[in-house]
Amino acid sequence: MRRSYRMMIPAIVxxxxxLSGWGARALxxxxxxxxxxxxxxxxxxxPQISPDGTKLAYLAPHEGVLNVxxxxxxxxxDRVVTSDRKRGIRVYFWQEDSEHILYLQDRDGDENWHLxxxxxxxxxxxxxxxFEGVQAQVIATDPxxxxxxxxxxxxxxxxxxxxxxxxxxxxxxxxxxxxxGDVAGWAVDHRLQVRAASAFTPDGGMLIxxxxxxxxxxxxxxxxxxxxTFGGIVGFTPDxxxxxxxxxxxxxxxxxxxxxxxxxxxxxxxxxxxxxxxxVMIHPKTRHLEAVQFIRARREWQVLDPSLxxxxxxxxxxxxxxxxxxxxxREDRTxxxxxxxxxxxxxxxxxxxxxxxxxxxxxxxxxxxxxRLAKMQPISFTARDGMTIYGxxxxxxxxxxxxxxxxxxxHGGPWARDVWGFNAMVQWLANRGYAVLQVxxxxxxxxxxxxxxxxxxxxxxxxxxxxxxxxxxxxxQGYADPKRVCIMGGSYGGYATLVGLAFTPEEFACGxxxxxxxxxxTLLRSIPPYWAPIKAIFxxxxxxxxxxxEFLKSRSPLFRADQIKAPLLIGHGANDPRVKKAESxxxxxSLRARNVPVTYVVYTDEGHGFARPENRLDFFGRAEEFLAxxxxxxxxxxxxxxxxxxQLQ
Numbered sequence: 001m002r003r004s005y006r007m008m009i010p011a012i013v014x015x016x017x018x019l020s021g022w023g024a025r026a027l028x029x030x031x032x033x034x035x036x037x038x039x040x041x042x043x044x045x046x047p048q049i050s051p052d053g054t055k056l057a058y059l060a061p062h063e064g065v066l067n068v069x070x071x072x073x074x075x076x077x078d079r080v081v082t083s084d085r086k087r088g089i090r091v092y093f094w095q096e097d098s099e100h101i102l103y104l105q106d107r108d109g110d111e112n113w114h115l116x117x118x119x120x121x122x123x124x125x126x127x128x129x130x131f132e133g134v135q136a137q138v139i140a141t142d143p144x145x146x147x148x149x150x151x152x153x154x155x156x157x158x159x160x161x162x163x164x165x166x167x168x169x170x171x172x173x174x175x176x177x178x179x180x181g182d183v184a185g186w187a188v189d190h191r192l193q194v195r196a197a198s199a200f201t202p203d204g205g206m207l208i209x210x211x212x213x214x215x216x217x218x219x220x221x222x223x224x225x226x227x228x229t230f231g232g233i234v235g236f237t238p239d240x241x242x243x244x245x246x247x248x249x250x251x252x253x254x255x256x257x258x259x260x261x262x263x264x265x266x267x268x269x270x271x272x273x274x275x276x277x278x279x280v281m282i283h284p285k286t287r288h289l290e291a292v293q294f295i296r297a298r299r300e301w302q303v304l305d306p307s308l309x310x311x312x313x314x315x316x317x318x319x320x321x322x323x324x325x326x327x328x329x330r331e332d333r334t335x336x337x338x339x340x341x342x343x344x345x346x347x348x349x350x351x352x353x354x355x356x357x358x359x360x361x362x363x364x365x366x367x368x369x370x371x372r373l374a375k376m377q378p379i380s381f382t383a384r385d386g387m388t389i390y391g392x393x394x395x396x397x398x399x400x401x402x403x404x405x406x407x408x409x410x411h412g413g414p415w416a417r418d419v420w421g422f423n424a425m426v427q428w429l430a431n432r433g434y435a436v437l438q439v440x441x442x443x444x445x446x447x448x449x450x451x452x453x454x455x456x457x458x459x460x461x462x463x464x465x466x467x468x469x470x471x472x473x474x475x476x477q478g479y480a481d482p483k484r485v486c487i488m489g490g491s492y493g494g495y496a497t498l499v500g501l502a503f504t505p506e507e508f509a510c511g512x513x514x515x516x517x518x519x520x521x522t523l524l525r526s527i528p529p530y531w532a533p534i535k536a537i538f539x540x541x542x543x544x545x546x547x548x549x550e551f552l553k554s555r556s557p558l559f560r561a562d563q564i565k566a567p568l569l570i571g572h573g574a575n576d577p578r579v580k581k582a583e584s585x586x587x588x589x590s591l592r593a594r595n596v597p598v599t600y601v602v603y604t605d606e607g608h609g610f611a612r613p614e615n616r617l618d619f620f621g622r623a624e625e626f627l628a629x630x631x632x633x634x635x636x637x638x639x640x641x642x643x644x645x646x647q648l649q
Contacts, residue, residue, distance in 0.1 A: 029431070030397055032431060032432075039620050041065070042345075042364040043366055045346070046326070049094075054072065057081075057101060068089055068101050070120045082125060083123070087109075087611050095168060096141050096146035100119055100168070102115060102118075103118070109609075111528070111578075112135045114128075114129050128168075129153060131153065133158070137151065138152075139163060142190065149166050150165055150188060151173075158529040177214070180218075183198070185232060190287060195211055196208060201226075204537055204539060207220060208223070208232075222245075228249060229448065231248060234246060234280050238287040251273075252448040253448035255268055274296075274448055278294055278299070278446065280293075283332060284332060292304060293324075297390075298378070299322040311351075314358065315337060315351065322339070323337055324338050332353065335351040336351075336361070345364040347360065347363045347364075373397070374396055375394070376394045377394070379473075382469075383469045389441060391470060392438045394427075396431070397431075403479075404435040404480060405485070406479070407487075408471055408485060409429070412491030413444070414455065415443065415452070415541070434631065441455070441463045442454035442463055443456070459520065460499045460503055467496060484631045485508055486511060488512035489516070490514035494579075495557070498564075498568075502560035502564050508566055512570075515572050515578075519583065520555055522580075524542070524543075527578070557587065562590075567599075568599070571603070571623075572600075572601075574604045576608045599626065614643040614645075615646065621638035
């Protein structure tokens, strides 16, 4: 009897799965990719060549977190030089002397970044900005001044960042340029002098000031209105007599232009009628323009310097991925090149310009190469008001793409966009059997000012109906089962999740909200003090809290919490300086008072997102079981992660 009973179990399970309409398809999916591979530390990432071309630095785990490692080029003498033990280093770069690494680190996600200096020979580290509660922003270094760095600090007034000149030998920091109270960004000429500043005007436009030298008074140079795209100063021309700017003035999309400082004569250098300039490549020594990147469906380069054409042609032929030159030596002899693909890790190469020889350094996560990953397809659809909306669709491997459970994954910002390429969350969801839809709703950046401005004051309005129209498009195409769609996202995407469940409660089977605001009034009243210079952007594009409180409440899911009925999972960092934990606290209280199922996890050592791999593994493990419960996908069981600071609340 016992043996017969055991033999019946597979048959019973198979029958149940077949009746669900899911199990037969699930059996065709490739093996589960462990969460550790997707959300743990990469093996090696972000290689940077030293200015003198003799050393290579990269990030790799040490003591469980990412630290900076260094090797001599041509040797295998890799050694770890930094000693972070908690959050891991994410932002670092070489000092101009090629003997030190500089990196930024905050405390438990508070975003009060300190600038640290590490000697690569002795591995000794010191804090160059040891000021409690102060945020450091690196402004500039220059090879002609290898012992100096310009850093902006809100040391004098937490609302404004002044520029300090730090001596990299002694550590002495001296005030260089004081913020008059509205400057959001600084620009430096090729003598390491602060000579340009950008500020937002009260109506949300931009003002650019310049001065002749560090002792001269500031004067207004250019001003553009609030209808223009985000843009600003790229840098000074090689002779210091002009500025390169990204601006949409007199165009729909942001162009790269050059403006003469004396005459204001303007020259257009690169443009596209629909897509904004994304990034600019400038020679590290001569400072001349070399190439411009546009992000259309994928990243595309426009070469400006003819001497680079053969190099770019060589790089394009190496593999089917979007390449970028991520680092190079001062003499421009050796490049570090990255290739972003949609179905594998990031690949890094060393490129020798003289011989055009390209050699693989490493990939970010070789373990991913053992698994079948999904392809990301650029898509577009027509919104209900006739506007064309763009995005990406990823379908799981190995199953028929019909009536699948789907996750609508909403990007943050909202003044940002989704792009083509490997995305750990997307691959995780697709591997579990979900179609994944990413919508660059109106208000997303990169598509020109008409697209951006169409999102003004449309939080929970047309920005949300774009998401619903995207979902309906996927259903109409036959990809998605309308009854099994979850909405998920972080920051603005977390807000969009709450809006989806509160404003359109019939549309989604569940929601996953990471660090999302629930009340736009309390959000705007609690922004970090150093966001004061950019508050005009929120006033224009979201609403002015001083005069539009009722309007903002009408777009806040907290005040429609009584409409939420779908299950909800919320994750938040206790130290989040952008979207305070109180935003999640208040909607959780409201939902629990109404007996709506909500799981709320707080991470005591995180901020606006989860930097520590232990916390990522914990949250996405919980999310995986949550999605499986309400959408029916596959899952790797959640288990307690040693070292995670998760607290169920």
